[in-house]
Amino acid sequence: MPKIVDEQMREATRQRIMRQAASEFARLGFDQANINAIAEQAGIGKGTIYLYFENKRDLFLEMLRSIAQVQLTVIRAALAQEGTLRQRLERLFRAFAHLAEEESDNFNVYMSALYGVNRAFQAEATKLLRDYVAVIGLMLEQSQTRGEIHSHNIEATALMVLSLTESYILSAKVLGQSELVIVQQAGPVAELILRGIGTSVS
Amino acid sequence: MPKIVDEQMREATRQRIMRQAASEFARLGFDQANINAIAEQAGIGKGTIYLYFENKRDLFLEMLRSIAQVQLTVIRAALAQEGTLRQRLERLFRAFAHLAEEESDNFNVYMSALYGVNRAFQAEATKLLRDYVAVIGLMLEQSQTRGEIHSHNIEATALMVLSLTESYILSAKVLGQSELVIVQQAGPVAELILRGIGTSVS
Amino acid sequence: MPKIVDEQMREATRQRIMRQAASEFARLGFDQANINAIAEQAGIGKGTIYLYFENKRDLFLEMLRSIAQVQLTVIRAALAQEGTLRQRLERLFRAFAHLAEEESDNFNVYMSALYGVNRAFQAEATKLLRDYVAVIGLMLEQSQTRGEIHSHNIEATALMVLSLTESYILSAKVLGQSELVIVQQAGPVAELILRGIGTSVS
Amino acid sequence: MPKIVDEQMREATRQRIMRQAASEFARLGFDQANINAIAEQAGIGKGTIYLYFENKRDLFLEMLRSIAQVQLTVIRAALAQEGTLRQRLERLFRAFAHLAEEESDNFNVYMSALYGVNRAFQAEATKLLRDYVAVIGLMLEQSQTRGEIHSHNIEATALMVLSLTESYILSAKVLGQSELVIVQQAGPVAELILRGIGTSVS
DNA sequence: CATGAATGAGGGTTCATTCAT
DNA sequence: CATGAATGAACCCTCATTCAT
CATH class of the missing domain: 1.10.357.10 (Tetracycline Repressor, domain 2)
Structure with missing residues (x-):
């Protein structure tokens, strides 16, 4: 039952995405910020972000x-x-x-x-x-x-x-x-x- | 020598563009603001803006x-x-x-x-x-x-x-x-x- | 007043797009058909299609x-x-x-x-x-x-x-x-x- | 030797997938049909379909x-x-x-x-x-x-x-x-x- | 000078497919 | 065998900018 670990992993990834997103949004603003760049900096695939955020x-x-x-x-x-x-x-x-x-x-x-x-x-x-x-x-x-x-x-x-x-x-x-x-x-x-x-x- | 009148016209247009631009930028922000909409609101053609601004x-x-x-x-x-x-x-x-x-x-x-x-x-x-x-x-x-x-x-x-x-x-x-x-x-x-x-x- | 010529040009382009679109849609179906390919075959830019169709x-x-x-x-x-x-x-x-x-x-x-x-x-x-x-x-x-x-x-x-x-x-x-x-x-x-x-x- | 039962199970799952696929394909067409939706309707995991079909x-x-x-x-x-x-x-x-x-x-x-x-x-x-x-x-x-x-x-x-x-x-x-x-x-x-x-x- | 038709780079989002568990 | 989280290729559409008229 690796549920708890998975849950922690998931939350950790979520946090990592948000941290990189903050960096990108702070640097470029909402519109100029690039989802692809955020994903790369978070070390995940582009589509993965959409598993965590709408x-x-x-x-x-x-x-x-x-x-x-x-x-x-x-x-x-x-x-x-x-x-x-x-x-x-x-x-x-x-x-x-x-x-x-x-x-x-x-x-x-x-x-x-x-x-x-x-x-x-x-x-x-x-x-x-x-x-x-x-x-x-x-x-x-x-x-x-x-x-x-x-x-x-x-x-x-x-x-x-x-x-x-x-x-x-x-x-x-x-x-x-x-x-x-x-x-x-x-x-x-x-x-x-x-x-x-x-x-x-x- | 219609130079002065032309110069005044030019400056008036410039001002009109900037006024409409301010309205658009204030409403939508830089990225969401639309050059075409600004031109329309200023009563000029889309391309004309580029005669006044880079x-x-x-x-x-x-x-x-x-x-x-x-x-x-x-x-x-x-x-x-x-x-x-x-x-x-x-x-x-x-x-x-x-x-x-x-x-x-x-x-x-x-x-x-x-x-x-x-x-x-x-x-x-x-x-x-x-x-x-x-x-x-x-x-x-x-x-x-x-x-x-x-x-x-x-x-x-x-x-x-x-x-x-x-x-x-x-x-x-x-x-x-x-x-x-x-x-x-x-x-x-x-x-x-x-x-x-x-x-x-x- | 090149209005009539322009109008004819516009209609000709519209027809050309539709003809190429028919070819693409017939070959691939609606979903697989590629707007970019249609544009290329019609000899126009990708964005131009959207000047003729919503x-x-x-x-x-x-x-x-x-x-x-x-x-x-x-x-x-x-x-x-x-x-x-x-x-x-x-x-x-x-x-x-x-x-x-x-x-x-x-x-x-x-x-x-x-x-x-x-x-x-x-x-x-x-x-x-x-x-x-x-x-x-x-x-x-x-x-x-x-x-x-x-x-x-x-x-x-x-x-x-x-x-x-x-x-x-x-x-x-x-x-x-x-x-x-x-x-x-x-x-x-x-x-x-x-x-x-x-x-x-x- | 549960081979036969397994084989029957396998065939039953195959049939269930195809039945749901028919429903989805009939409703949406090939391209709009969603593999994930078919899997859900068939009561199996998304990846499982690929154990039955290429x-x-x-x-x-x-x-x-x-x-x-x-x-x-x-x-x-x-x-x-x-x-x-x-x-x-x-x-x-x-x-x-x-x-x-x-x-x-x-x-x-x-x-x-x-x-x-x-x-x-x-x-x-x-x-x-x-x-x-x-x-x-x-x-x-x-x-x-x-x-x-x-x-x-x-x-x-x-x-x-x-x-x-x-x-x-x-x-x-x-x-x-x-x-x-x-x-x-x-x-x-x-x-x-x-x-x-x-x-x-x- | 003024215009607006034409352009194409750019990006958010989807989804079939893979693979570690 | 079964799963579903992760992936990234693919694509429609927007819009700043150009340029022929």
């Missing part, structure tokens, strides 16, 4: 969801309860900076789906954005319970936190800054957010 | 530059010397919000080029990003001269200002918020930035 | 209709009023035999659509069959008016005339008989039909 | 031969010596009508191979056609011996009998007539044939 679009969406899961896990860990709000914000910033560096393919694909113009994926990307905002919102509510902040519009605040963190790192990367340089901005950005949401953002 | 890629880049010029002009106006830093930041935010609403095609195309994954356009997009940061940096230096702020790293601060402003609006739009709701955040966001860069961002 | 299926149907028009014209001419019923039946037989020989591609394609199993074309093929039966039925009615025959069920009789004529020639061709040999059966077959429908077929 | 083409041909055997058996029974020529012709017609109704899959596949355009199967189909003509020819010779008819060209006459019978039923089916309606034409068609071949077909 079609190119399905592969992209599954990959996107997989990426989002990983990123959400990392973010949740960064926002874990220990520490002050400032510490949690700094951890969030560094977590994003790390994702952008270590899993830059995934980071780019996710950003592209979110802010790119390919409407075919906007619905899914929006769902993922909501998840991110929700996780940050949860943390902010805890902080409010603790009396660390006082906000009337948690969602708007959460969006602001996410936007600033994410976009800062994205822009910095576009401008060619290294992870080291970027990470040094964790403190200042957290400080900025803290002061900002302390009283003003209603 | 190829599809060239059309996209020229259009991108044209959009950036317009946006930079709007931003420069918003950051004009009159008023306090807070007022200028609020004007910047509202200017972006307005661009996102009134010229959503252009805004989307620009954002997509910047944060999208098609590396073919990343070099150009980066150039444009530098222009934006430079304009904001210029204003920040003026504010520093006036004593409104005190920053050791103008570029990082400028990037933060741009990131927060731009990304907030972008995310809010993705989540379906109206311009009215977004514009109401001009004050809070400016306040956040002000407090943030007041002392902490070094 | 898709492969559309090409096949248009070709089928075109073939049917030609065959119907030939049949109508054969059944023209001059002569006795016997003469008209013999002309019909010879007309079919000639079509089977001179335009064997067309003949085969038409037969294949009619009696083949590709349901995608059965509706259209049935329409064509009805046309054939109607034309023969018309002639039979004339003969009835003239008192040459006396039939209670014209449609059944027409179907019988068509079946026998068509199928005899088809089978004879499958068995490798030459047109010469086949045509010699025109008299006997007509005689058979005449005797048959004279009184018995009600 | 390839798709071989499966089709074997199935075709199998069908022809059944049909020939039915035809031979219909043409058995008892009864007058008229009765035998009527039995032949009814036998075909019955085959077309009760074993429509097989009937359609056979007709399609015979009159279809896929030349890959024409050689085999021709062989089968010869068998049919031979069987009918045999009966005609008996009738000639009995003095029921007088024909100089038995083969042509046999072909005519087959053509008229087969093609009438086929056309009637294409036009949507029920078996009941079709069977009622057994008498008239037999009469037609009888009169026709009585003296005229030489």
